[in-house]
Amino acid sequence: MAFKYNRLDKNDVALLMVDHQSGLLSLVRDFSPDDFKNNVLALADIAKFFDIPTILTTSFEDGPNGPMVPELKEMFPDAPYFPRPGQINCWDNEDFVKAVKATGKKQLLIAGVVTDVCVAFPTLSALEEGYEVFVVTDASGTFNPVTRDAAWSRMEQAGAQLMNWFAVGGELHRDWRNDIEGFGGILAKHLPHYANLMQSFSAQKG
Amino acid sequence: MAFKYNRLDKNDVALLMVDHQSGLLSLVRDFSPDDFKNNVLALADIAKFFDIPTILTTSFEDGPNGPMVPELKEMFPDAPYFPRPGQINCWDNEDFVKAVKATGKKQLLIAGVVTDVCVAFPTLSALEEGYEVFVVTDASGTFNPVTRDAAWSRMEQAGAQLMNWFAVGGELHRDWRNDIEGFGGILAKHLPHYANLMQSFSAQKG
Amino acid sequence: MAFKYNRLDKNDVALLMVDHQSGLLSLVRDFSPDDFKNNVLALADIAKFFDIPTILTTSFEDGPNGPMVPELKEMFPDAPYFPRPGQINCWDNEDFVKAVKATGKKQLLIAGVVTDVCVAFPTLSALEEGYEVFVVTDASGTFNPVTRDAAWSRMEQAGAQLMNWFAVGGELHRDWRNDIEGFGGILAKHLPHYANLMQSFSAQKG
Amino acid sequence: MAFKYNRLDKNDVALLMVDHQSGLLSLVRDFSPDDFKNNVLALADIAKFFDIPTILTTSFEDGPNGPMVPELKEMFPDAPYFPRPGQINCWDNEDFVKAVKATGKKQLLIAGVVTDVCVAFPTLSALEEGYEVFVVTDASGTFNPVTRDAAWSRMEQAGAQLMNWFAVGGELHRDWRNDIEGFGGILAKHLPHYANLMQSFSAQKG
Amino acid sequence: MAFKYNRLDKNDVALLMVDHQSGLLSLVRDFSPDDFKNNVLALADIAKFFDIPTILTTSFEDGPNGPMVPELKEMFPDAPYFPRPGQINCWDNEDFVKAVKATGKKQLLIAGVVTDVCVAFPTLSALEEGYEVFVVTDASGTFNPVTRDAAWSRMEQAGAQLMNWFAVGGELHRDWRNDIEGFGGILAKHLPHYANLMQSFSAQKG
Amino acid sequence: MAFKYNRLDKNDVALLMVDHQSGLLSLVRDFSPDDFKNNVLALADIAKFFDIPTILTTSFEDGPNGPMVPELKEMFPDAPYFPRPGQINCWDNEDFVKAVKATGKKQLLIAGVVTDVCVAFPTLSALEEGYEVFVVTDASGTFNPVTRDAAWSRMEQAGAQLMNWFAVGGELHRDWRNDIEGFGGILAKHLPHYANLMQSFSAQKG
Amino acid sequence: MAFKYNRLDKNDVALLMVDHQSGLLSLVRDFSPDDFKNNVLALADIAKFFDIPTILTTSFEDGPNGPMVPELKEMFPDAPYFPRPGQINCWDNEDFVKAVKATGKKQLLIAGVVTDVCVAFPTLSALEEGYEVFVVTDASGTFNPVTRDAAWSRMEQAGAQLMNWFAVGGELHRDWRNDIEGFGGILAKHLPHYANLMQSFSAQKG
């Protein structure tokens, strides 16, 4: 009955970015706007750095929900991209699921807006299909902390694991020596106080 | 041992509205009065929209607990309505349970005041009888957040799922194309910032 | 050196509603969306109830800031309305100031989005011109509470008085007997727990 | 231009208890119900202890606002009591003001529900008439902390002093030796942790 | 695998009050002093009302921890009382456990100070021995909310149920008709806003 | 005795950036690291945009306080720069004060780390010398909110005005038409949700 | 009418430590126990470092209030020490005031427990006698933040300045070069993250 620690494996994981759209983002109020933008872009940088297959999707992007944030589109110009015509749970979009399956990965990182719908629904669907699901908690946002807590509860209960982007990066990287500069660069960009440590260090080392 | 995702199914779900009474509502302090009123009415609008069998009940409504809020009565004029003569757990009221069973549904949405009693007790009773129970967290209120947390813990432990009204709506609707106008109307009415997005959109589309 | 209590006087006051626009509203995060919407509409209802001259203005409404919220437009169809071509401080718009002066009132109620700019700037300008200014604190919103605190400090320092919409209503009405039903109706509509008290009361009085 | 410290003087102060009514109390959400009840009764005990002339008033007590809380009525059976027929500012009630003036005191302690109306309005009126006004902050309650902050700001600006009940008690008593047992008894009753200190002390002294 | 709802049963439950001592209480900072005192006494009143066997214990009461709060001693003059000579987990005190077993009850309500030690340790011990344990969350206190959260997590994991005193009372009482006056009296005493509802009700019913 | 509104005037204002150093920044805990970094850089962008004379200073930058953050150095390569050898109040550094006076400006914007020392001390010094001082509240940080509140109080008392960076920008710009693109660019860069509005707008306008 | 910046002057200031007693400290709940202990000892270290005349006083130390904390007694063995027989305002104790006057200082630093009584009362008394009073905000504690806010308001209104211990230290020291090691040592001892900066620095400098 022992616990089995299936670590995030950069060779066996895909990232799903769900509904980070300019309109929907105005609904996110469980993070400050600066924090949330930083978290989403940090996760994207991590996916790029580890060359993780990334799939983008949006809901009704021609309406009030607005287009996917341009930074994501620019960072993943060749990623499979599914503007859904109406399905609320992106897992109900057959093309999207096909693309997920085509990656051949067993582990899924899921982040999105809003947590209780756009993240929770595909998380439960993917768990049902046997995927290991890691919800990226701080790159997923919703109306307020109470709503987030309920959504987390439902996903935990179903077996999803909750991880912040920094933990995702660390578990994928495993050893600084794999690329000190590269990984350090991501931290410097997205953790202002880590950047400060680096700057003090280099000033003091001379 | 795989997780099975039994989604909310509009054809297999009933809604129980428990003790939303004018007196008891003054005890609710884990939501602002405006937020809570909005959440309760949003859930009611969702039930109407999807034509979900709804059952109303009150506790001691001739005493200090006060009458059920008039908006609910008006919205569900023909719903089974059980002013309980004394049972604290509405599941102890035989007529109420008969009405629940008469719906023939396997899934129950439960919301009420206060969360730790009027919601938690029937939730545990219904779980024991094999129902899938979805507690509507933000249409249920209680004395303070610490009390809410304990009540949530007890219900989760027993297998209840926690969902906010917006997630309930999304999981029932499944696809915007089933009725864009109708569903959008509910969001516009109960999510002020979504209404703003819609207004900007229509102004800008011209 | 004694303090002089110049009460809000329904015959000597005008209301300025500044930049309650669908886009700008998404920036407001020092109130929940439900609370803020309710506060703004409550203030509008009060202005209607007491027949207070009301002046509306917007900033760049053809751009991302979006149109004025439709409820305000509908409530004040004949009010002077100034979509400003560029001035950030609405007091820099001559037509607007002319309209204010044309009211002939000495007291100004000001509410707007965001507090630190669209409210603070005309407040300081109006104080300089000798108006008594009452900032309606809960119908004015901004990025976060820290920003609000700084904005309040600057306006207080200049002599503005801070009042919530309920206090504005009470100070204008002065005596319930002037119109019990009318004033009670506003409270019932915008203070859910006051509505509950009224409902319990009427149920119990029979 | 030096500051003059006019201390609370038990021989020159009157207490005004404004609208602590069973209905209105349900609106108070800037204190927990237990804390607020304790604070109000502590202030009442202090008034009794120092034999301070106390004047009670209510607003529309036959309607939804409800009757004055019974503890206050019982504690001050002979106090002047003014159920106002409609005036929102109790200072607009001539009988009330006459009673205040009849005390012959220069200092007024004012507490009430809600802070922004029932406390702020008579505070400003009394300041205008030259009284020194001390608002008892924790025996006065309102809708939420943001509303309280605005109300405090307006009263401070006009010259009112803000004091909690414990500070009121200490400033009136001046020296424990005036009545150690009596004053200690009030603290033991209304400061649970002070009661604990006293109990540990007496247990340990033996 | 269905959930079994073993409700609190007034004929099969005992209450353990652990280390509510005058010194230790000064460490409790996850509730306000007024709230915590009220919660502890409310739980005690419930135990008296339902005639639940109650066992009291203290840790080192002759030292800095101080004596048990006098209200509890007075309310349960004949209850088994175990001043422990040194055991931190009261379940390590054989006499205490014997007394628990002598009650013949299968369900245990446990409350104490501090939650992470004086409550968590006997909770885990009792669960191991097969008792159903209900931790009374708001009559148990500790250093801060973060400590409380960790302690709750450990107890939940082991199978304890978390309940606030009001839910305990409701689950034991089951039906208001068993004793309307008696149960209502407890609520009136320990829920100030419920008392307000009752007072408005009786005033309005006349 | 009327209030005089001396607006920020881009032709009569200088900016002092005090001790934004990599070591000292780790002490700032009244803003999230992302928010604070964004605020500081937004203020710097505003100074650049309006061509405001900017003076930089650091305290003991060869020690643990660390070097000035590199972004500021890069943005203001030609600005007067004063690494102070020991003076805690930068106004005690004669060269710094000379540089301030050399700007010939009457208004000073001051931001720094930590608020209670590096901002408050030069603020009080500059007020004494007759400058109008505007503290940029959200580009100044300190240990915690309680410390910030005390520091704000002291500066307000002395006559400083508190403004967030967005209000500074708006008061300097005065009219969008002075440079719509330029000013909008700063907002898009430093207000993520304003960027979202702009993106939705341009998508919807097509 | 210009502001005059009377800086704290180590040659013209005395420190009053009022009622930091083991019993009273259990009432302080606006700071965590660790933070408050650290703040009080930091202020004491500053007074020692600058050789500031320090006066200690206690209220009823033979009763439940308990003895002055031993660290203070040990640090100031020769300081005038006034265990007051009953006066609540230490300024009512003639010996205490004589000792204050005997220092010949014009500036007073005052810290104590609780803020609203033991700090506020002597602050107002000293202001009346023409002293410049600096309240050390974080070495003064009380029941909760709301009480603190009211007490701060009253003292500000009377002209007291609010300063945290770190600002006091910085304003007294003026220039690091006066004693780098000594001043740095105080920071290292009482600001853990400053100690971290120093440790990183010395490790990196080698």
Add this chain to the structure above:
Amino acid sequence: MAFKYNRLDKNDVALLMVDHQSGLLSLVRDFSPDDFKNNVLALADIAKFFDIPTILTTSFEDGPNGPMVPELKEMFPDAPYFPRPGQINCWDNEDFVKAVKATGKKQLLIAGVVTDVCVAFPTLSALEEGYEVFVVTDASGTFNPVTRDAAWSRMEQAGAQLMNWFAVGGELHRDWRNDIEGFGGILAKHLPHYANLMQSFSAQKG
């Protein structure tokens, strides 16, 4: 299926202190600096007191992360110490794991910085290898409470138990009589208000 309570056993437990380094500590923002320093040193004192095998490790200590805090090094001069050359999860360092296994203990206490990486990763690894893992929650810190909550969730899900340092101490000590002075000394040093109780006690006992 009964729960088995495997208590912390001082003869069967080892402590792992992971990455408490001067640089990394500046990232910890879910505790105040004073609280966190106190918690870490309290845990260290407990390990010393019970003679628990302790293993120290650091990540990249020659870089910006900085050296291990000197207090820990001084307290455990002979403890196995592993400055890791690059592994992020210390369990990936073979020497470290060998040292853990060499202790021959089944229970592991783990504390570190940051919780979501340096604590969570070895916790999951150790659980997989069959250790009972107790995360010391308040001697582990991270970026903010939301990150902490997600990390706690992941570790709980895997079977780790969450305990604060005080609960660890109590569960190890079991009975005060094993060493009253010694255990009391730790509490006095790290729980300021417990120290106050002890001081009042000894003063009052005489």
